[in-house]
Amino acid sequence: MTYAFVSMFFAGFTSVIAKMGLTGISAELGLTKRTLFVCGFVLMFGAWTVPVQHLAGVNSHNLLWLGISGLSTALSWIFYYKALKEGDVATVALIDKGSVIIAMLLAWLLLREVITLRMVAGAGLIVAGLLVLTKR
Structure with missing residues (x-):
């Protein structure tokens, strides 16, 4: 549960900071730039924490469901950023929750x-x- 509360803390920051970052640019451009940062940070995290021998354990079942999850995440983020650009952070964040x-x-x-x-x-x-x- 500790990780869930830490996640909640950072997720709260994410919405406010993202709204600030969208000033003067489109939601689509903001999301694209943010996603590049996320990708870089996650790749560094994985390189640091995942033992190389674990890569061989990935199978088609994992790839299918993680791929569908990634698609779902992408769609969620696309519409979240469009809503964030147009609306109040608190309202958009609550609806998202x-x-x-x-x-x-x-x-x-x-x-x-x-x-x-x-x-x-x-x-x-x-x-x-x-x-x-x-x-x-």
């Missing part, structure tokens, strides 16, 4: 993960927050 509900449902359907009452209550609060922040 509604993806928790989609992830929960997909994990239940595809991975057979259990949805608990606590999770349903949390999802309900997310939906309530979405409704409050998106109403004009």
Whole structure:
């Protein structure tokens, strides 16, 4: 769980800093530049932390699902940056976090993960927050 909280912390910074970086340029150009930085940082991280012998363990199943995940990430980022360019950071970020509900449902359907009452209550609060922040 510690990694999830650290991720949350940096994700919060990401939206505000990205909005600042989009000043005077298109969302598409901003996303492209940001993605180049992400690619470079992730490649350096992988080179530093992944043992070379692990590369042989990658199979077509891994590549298929990671490729689909990459496509999904790309589409998410494209629309996120377009929304960020047009809207308020807090509203866009909260709507994006509604993806928790989609992830929960997909994990239940595809991975057979259990949805608990606590999770349903949390999802309900997310939906309530979405409704409050998106109403004009």
